[in-house]
Amino acid sequence: MAVFVTDSLVIFRHIVIQFVINWSGGAMSTEGKRKYKFSWDETVGADMQVARPNLGPTTRIENYRLFQFTLRDVLEQHYGTETADTLFREAGFLAGKSFYEKFLKGSANIGTLANNIQQWFNDLGIGIFRVESSSAGGDHFIFTVDEDLDCSGMPDTSEVICIYDEGFIRGILESFSGKGFDVREIDCWCTGSRTCRFEATGTNGMVL
Ligand SMILES: [Zn+2]
Secondary structure (H helix, E strand, O other), rough: OOOHHHHHHHHHHHHHHHHHHHHHHHOOOOOOOOOOOOOOOOOOOOHHHHHHOOOOOOOOHHHHHHHHHHHHHHHHHOHHHHHHHHHHHHHHHHHHHHHHHHHHOOOOOOHHHHHHHHHHHHHHHOOOEEEEEOOOOOOOOEEEEEOOOOOOOOOOOOOOOOOHHHHHHHHHHHHHHOOEEEEEEEOHHHOOOOOOEEEEEEEEOOOO
């Protein structure tokens, strides 16, 4: 089944590669020496009619997962589970901020933002996004993602694995609100829940 995951895959690849390169090489001394500084326009935004005139802008989910889970394996072997997760979360955060700038900017309120996320997640084949609960003050949310690109259908391991999505959702929320959020996955397909559930809690800090 062909799915519309090319955009997600390209975002994911370039952001994760950037973090791996930076991490393995230590702190970068100057911005000018970076090889993989993320740019939407130069990567995700490439003109696919020119780049892939025959294959087009779609790929299969196997490609996305093959890339993600081989990279996770290698990161974990080199740096341990905690650092691998930290890198994935940070990459997801950069992706979420970029995704907001590209698709969600201008959302007038949290309801519109949620509707736009839902539409884009659906259109790009990322997952079926819903807001399960929202506090009146806008500092606490529960989101769910069904048929998640990262984990849906994988074995039960009692571990939440959608670390990248944690950062992704945080990037969106902080870009929208200008306030700090902590986002954690509290249920996952891999914990037997058959949906991914994320809790977002305001940290009472400003980020912009
Ligand atoms: Zn999950």
